[in-house]
Amino acid sequence: MKILVTGGAGFIGSHLVDRLMEEGHEVRVLDDLSAGDMKNVERWLGNGNFEFIKGDMRDPEIVRKSIRGVDAVFHLAANPEVRIGSQSPQLLYETNVLITYNLLEAMRKEGVKILTFTSSSTVYGDAKKLPTPEDYAPLEPISVYGGAKLAAEALISGYAHTFGFRALVFRLANIIGERSNHGVIYDFINKLRRNPEELEILGDGTQRKSYLHVSDTVEGMLHIFEHFRKGGRTFDVYNLGNEDWITVTEIAELVSEAMGLRPKFRFTGGVDGGRGWKGDVKIMLLSIEKAKETGWRPRMNSYEAVRRTLRELLKSV
Template sequence: MKILITGGAGFIGSHLADYLVEKGYDVKVVDNLSFGSLENIKHLIGLKNFEFIKGDLRDSNIALNSVKGVDVVYHLAANPEVRIGEQSPDSLYDLNVYMTYILLEAMRKNGVKKLAFTSSSTVYGDAKVMPTPENYAPLEPISIYGGAKLASEAIISAYSHTFNMVSVSFRLANVIGKRSNHGVIHDFIEKLKKDKDKLEILGDGTQSKSYIHVKDVIEGMFYLFNKTEEKGLTYDAYNVGSEDQISVMDIAKIIVNEMGLNPKIYLTGGVNGGRGWVGDVKYMLLSIEKAKSVGWKPKLNSYEAVKKAVREALGKE
């Protein structure tokens, strides 16, 4: 089986490439390296079952060439920054929605019928039910990023039903771990490296969300995609997260402890009731009962995942 990973030089994509190559699949990665890095996949280049294409999937010719001869596409290529929506909605549309359409067209023209898509918990917006199940409604994203992910889910579902594809959207909690170059853990560590005596926290510090280690995400996506095929479904969506939450203040405490520091912590107070930024979902906890019902759950809870990710970022693991 030949598998294409879009955005495969990025944080999550490179871990997926590692996982699939190790399992013996023929893996092709396409990435324009705007958010990804060759450093993440350099150990794979030269292996007989790995191929790298540097290219932008918004170019239909590159998309057509990338999907040629593959059996399954894992679509991870995207602008990963939630906060950019306030300043640059056009980038999120271009890289998250339009690119998905170009990829789907390339798949249709090449007869590629299987797609796994990394969506996001942000499609739920400020959910009134927590833990939030996949059938929660109405879906009201409060960030441009969340809206772009939901739009991509919709067009993937439409293509799947219209052109007889099998596809799954994975609504991910906050994914953390080695090779991540954005998010709260990365931001806090970088701030403390610049000034060990103070740490600024965006918002009021009570924001509480579910975190999942990238290793659990990869295993979850692979397992759940195979289960969807077994069930003979055209389209499905799964939450992929942990079963608990951790506050931004507790994350700061873990980082400070692991770095052996004692900084003064400053809270900005935030916007719109203590959020870190416009579009920040203050509280998020996904229900993973659907995934558990078919045999998957993460190995680490949020606290364990954060501690492991912090140690990885500091070179301790």
């Protein structure tokens, strides 16, 4: 297939590009490099099956130019930072909702018939049912980031049903691994390199969430994409996460151990009952039963994913 990957120089996107290229697809990447890095895809430069377009998806013409001639789109471009929602809601709207609208319009005009979108567990908000299944309701995001992801999902569903193409949505748990440049593990490593004696931990440390390694994430996306392609649904949603979870304090202990340090932990206390920041979902565990029914399951649990990510990031960060 000829596939467009938006955000393909980013953390998850570049790992997806690697797999698609290794499988022999033609891959075109559209990325403005605001969160991505050319180093993540440089191994493919000069390969006849690879094309890179630097461009901002807020420009409809760039999006339409990028989508011409492709068979499918994997839409991963977004601002990945949940916390920015309290600082710049407009930027979150533009880099999640507006760019998705521009992509959908380009798909409609160019006749592209299949879209895969990476959404987020944050669309569930403080779910009262754990593990949380895809049909949980009401969806009540507590961050602008989660609201923007849910708005993008709704637009995608509306366009797919109205204009006759098919769309697959993945609601992702916390994705970690090599090339990540944000998130709690990355932050802890950098904080301890600055001050090995003390580690600031946002919130009360009891935040408990599911973590999935990026290799398992990409494997799940491509496996379920093939399952979806062979089916007949216009629009479908799958959670991708792990069946266990881990606290922020436990992650801090693993990071400290991996770095050979014994820092004093200083908890900020957080907001709204120990959250790291306003809009932080304190407890998250996704049901992955639907994904498992397709034959996929993660190879690593949350603890194993954190340990592997530590090995990877300590080599590169």
